[in-house]
Structures are given as C-alpha cells and as structure tokens.
Amino acid sequence: MPTEYYDVLIAGGSIAGLATARECSSNGTSTIVIEEDHEIGTPEHCGGMVSLGGLQKLGVLPDSNNFQNAISYARIFSKSTSFELNAEKQNVIVVDRRGLDKQIANQAEKAGAEIRAKCSFKSFSKNQDRYIVKTSEGEIECKYFVDAKGLSSLRDATKDGILASAQFEIYATWIEGQTVEIFFDSEKYPGFFVWIIPSGEGKGKIGVAGKGINTSLALNEFIKSRGKKYSIIRKIFAPIWIGGPRPSFIADRTLVVGDAAGQTKPTTAGGIFSCGMAGILAGKAISKAIEKNDDQLLHEYEKNWKSMFQKEFNSMLFARKVLERLDNKSIDEIFSSLSRKTIKDVSNFSDFDFHSSALDLFLKTKIATNLTKILIGNELRRIFSS
Numbered sequence: 001m002p003t004e005y006y007d008v009l010i011a012g013g014s015i016a017g018l019a020t021a022r023e024c025s026s027n028g029t030s031t032i033v034i035e036e037d038h039e040i041g042t043p044e045h046c047g048g049m050v051s052l053g054g055l056q057k058l059g060v061l062p063d064s065n066n067f068q069n070a071i072s073y074a075r076i077f078s079k080s081t082s083f084e085l086n087a088e089k090q091n092v093i094v095v096d097r098r099g100l101d102k103q104i105a106n107q108a109e110k111a112g113a114e115i116r117a118k119c120s121f122k123s124f125s126k127n128q129d130r131y132i133v134k135t136s137e138g139e140i141e142c143k144y145f146v147d148a149k150g151l152s153s154l155r156d157a158t159k160d161g162i163l164a165s166a167q168f169e170i171y172a173t174w175i176e177g178q179t180v181e182i183f184f185d186s187e188k189y190p191g192f193f194v195w196i197i198p199s200g201e202g203k204g205k206i207g208v209a210g211k212g213i214n215t216s217l218a219l220n221e222f223i224k225s226r227g228k229k230y231s232i233i234r235k236i237f238a239p240i241w242i243g244g245p246r247p248s249f250i251a252d253r254t255l256v257v258g259d260a261a262g263q264t265k266p267t268t269a270g271g272i273f274s275c276g277m278a279g280i281l282a283g284k285a286i287s288k289a290i291e292k293n294d295d296q297l298l299h300e301y302e303k304n305w306k307s308m309f310q311k312e313f314n315s316m317l318f319a320r321k322v323l324e325r326l327d328n329k330s331i332d333e334i335f336s337s338l339s340r341k342t343i344k345d346v347s348n349f350s351d352f353d354f355h356s357s358a359l360d361l362f363l364k365t366k367i368a369t370n371l372t373k374i375l376i377g378n379e380l381r382r383i384f385s386s
C-alpha cells in the first residue's frame with residue numbers, strides 16, 4: 001500500500017490542533033489530525049470557562065449543546081476575608097469542552113480536513129523535504145508537522161512549571177448559580193487555589209492545584225468543609241502548565257501549538273483562548289508558506305502570537321512569582337486594602353482574556369502604596385520562620 005501523504009499532519013485533536021486544522025484546510029491545504037483518544041473532546045480536562053469575545057475570535061460560538069452557564073460574579077476569598085467582582089461586562093461563560101472541541105472538529109472537517117481518532121503519534125523522521133510520521137496505524141508522510149499534543153510534549157521538555165490538579169464535577173446546594181468562587185490559602189494550595197465554576201442546574205466543576213500537594217486529599221477536604229450534602233459525578237486528575245511559553249515554537253517545518261508550547265495563562269492555567277489563537281495563527285502561517293513557497297513565512301506564527309500575548313504572559317509570570325511568595329497574612333492584607341472604587345474599576349474595565357489589565361488597575365490604586373509594606377512584612381516573616 002503506498003504511504004499516505006498530506007501537506008500538514010497535526011498530532012493532537014483538541015482546541016489548538018483542531019483550530020490549526022480548520023485554518024489550514026479552509027485555505028485548501030490537505031490536512032490530517034491524528035488523536036490518540038477514542039473520541040474528540042474526551043476525556044475532558046477543562047473547567048470550560050471562557051469569554052464570549054475570545055470564542056468569537058476563535059470563530060466558534062457555542063451551540064445549545066455546549067453552552068452551560070453565564071457568569072455574573074467572581075467572589076475571591078483569602079483565609080479571613082473576601083471581595084466580589086461584577087463580571088457581567090466580561091461576558092464570561094461556561095462551556096462543555098467535549099462539545100466545543102467536537103464543534104471545531106466539525107468545522108475543520110467541513111473545510112476539508114481529515115480527523116482520525118484512536119490514532120497515536122509515535123515518532124517522526126525526515127526524508128528530503130518530507131517528514132515520515134510513524135503512527136499507531138502506520139506511516140504517514142507530510143511536509144509540515146504540527147505538535148498539538150498538549151502537556152505530554154511539554155513534560156518531555158521540562159518539568160518546571162507543571163502543577164498537579166484535580167477537578168470534580170459535583171451536584172451541591174452550595175454551588176452559587178452564576179458566581180465563580182476562588183479560594184486562596186498559601187498553606188493548603190501553595191502557588192494556586194481552589195476554584196468553583198457553576199455549570200448550571202445545581203452542578204459545578206470544583207478543582208484545586210498547588211505545589212507539592214495531594215490534590216485528591218486537598219479537594220476532598222475542601223468539599224467536606226462545606227459541610228452539606230453533595231454528590232460527585234465525575235473526577236479528573238490532570239496536570240496544568242503555569243511556566244509560560246516555550247522560547248521558540250518553530251523548528252524546521254515543525255510548529256508547536258497550544259499547551260505543548262506552554263501557551264496557557266501563568267496565573268490561572270486557562271488556555272482555550274490563547275491555545276486556540278495559536279492554532280489559528282499557525283494555520284495561517286502554514287497556508288501562506290505553502291502559497292508563497294517560502295518556509296520563512298512560518299515564523300509569522302510565532303511573531304504574531306508573541307505580539308498578541310507575550311507582554312501579557314510576562315506580567316502574569318511576574319504576578320505568579322509574587323503570589324508564590326505570599327503567605328496568608330499578606331494575601332489577607334492585600335484583599336483588605338482593596339477599595340470599593342478599585343473593585344468597581346476592575347469589574348468595569350478589566351478584560352478576562354488579558355488578566356494583566358486587572359493587575360494594572362490594582363497597581364494604580366492605594367494598594368500599590370500598601371503593597372511594598374505588605375511585601376516587606378511578608379519577606380521578614382519568611383526569614384524569621386526559616
């Protein structure tokens with residue numbers, strides 16, 4: 001049997017890989033996506049929180065099968081205090097990731113891409129101007145290879161920046177209808193937090209991540225601490241990436257997109273928007289390189305992604321470094337120093353897809369004056385407790 005040939009082979013059929021496939025195939029490029037799992041979108045490793053604006057830019061609006069809830073508020077807790085943001089202006093929604101991924105798969109398929117589930121990437125080698133890709137279903141040749149394998153690729157590159165996470169889907173009376181809740185506790189969840197994302201009809205996705213913690217134990221303890229009846233209908237355990245983007249996304253005619261390139265927000269590990277955009281930009285660059293017969297144009301992908309996100313990710317990496325050092329007393333003090341005006345400004349003017357806008361607003365206010373004092377106190381406590 002002759003070896004199959006496609007211009008573009010994409011390993012990984014999730015948001016980044018499927019967006020790349022849709023973009024390539026809608027420009028007439030022959031494209032195949034291979035996905036090792038038996039079903040696109042499954043198992044789902046995601047809370048599904050995303051902005052409508054972000055989804056619009058990704059060229060996909062959730063249909064009635066995927067839409068789960070709209071978020072109106074975010075309540076953020078430290079150990080002894082809390083504050084609430086009005087999130088209505090951010091147009092944040094909760095989607096069923098399984099359905100969303102299938103919707104993009106459907107768009108890509110309609111545009112001409114072929115999608116092959118239960119087909120794993122094994123290895124690849126180069127033969128003149130083609131790659132020979134070994135898969136669980138035999139060899140496929142291609143001119144361009146896209147690595148969209150998620151964290152399995154990043155883990156090979158570096159372990160720094162990976163946190164274990166757990167997320168349970170539960171029914172509970174204490175899940176707020178349209179309020180996302182975030183709980184910081186630097187002792188229980190160092191460097192991260194517990195989240196509750198309401199997905200409608202009394203259901204929610206409740207998760208935790210943190211450096212060096214047993215996520216299952218931490219999440220069970222948190223859920224029990226709510227003290228009321230609940231039912232767990234699904235449990236997932238998956239790593240998240242908070243280490244920022246890889247220095248380079250392109251080598252030869254191989255492009256790395258999504259989690260595989262470290263393109264998730266270092267503050268929350270959210271990646272639907274930034275990873276999906278990477279897919280679109282990579283697909284555009286490949287199409288242009290083919291059209292103009294100039295592989296230098298592949299670099300437009302990296303240039304365009306970085307001009308959209310790099311500054312934002314640098315700010316978030318900085319915020320993460322600070323968060324990782326803060327003890328509970330400092331987090332309490334920072335939350336207590338937020339004025340009503342600051343909270344209102346952040347509610348009105350920040351952008352869900354670019355968190356540094358909220359950070360900038362916080363830093364322009366009274367908190368900036370207090371912050372130095374709080375951080376000095378924090379560092380002194382670290383010195384005396386070590």
Ligand SMILES: Cc1cc2nc3c(=O)[nH]c(=O)nc-3n(C[C@H](O)[C@H](O)[C@H](O)COP(=O)(O)OP(=O)(O)OC[C@H]3O[C@@H](n4cnc5c(N)ncnc54)[C@H](O)[C@@H]3O)c2cc1C
Nearest residue numbers: 012014015016036046047048049121150258259270271272
């Ligand atoms: C618990 C949790 C909650 C999250 N919540 C949110 C949220 O609310 N909002 C948000 O924006 N982001 C969230 N994220 C992050 C988001 O899910 C990811 O950033 C996003 O899915 C990355 O997409 P991707 O296509 O790069 O990679 P992935 O979604 O990881 O997909 C990689 C794909 O490659 C496939 N694959 C792997 N190896 C092979 C191989 N050898 N051959 C073929 N296929 C292979 C996998 O099966 C998988 O389908 C969350 C992540 C976690 C873990």
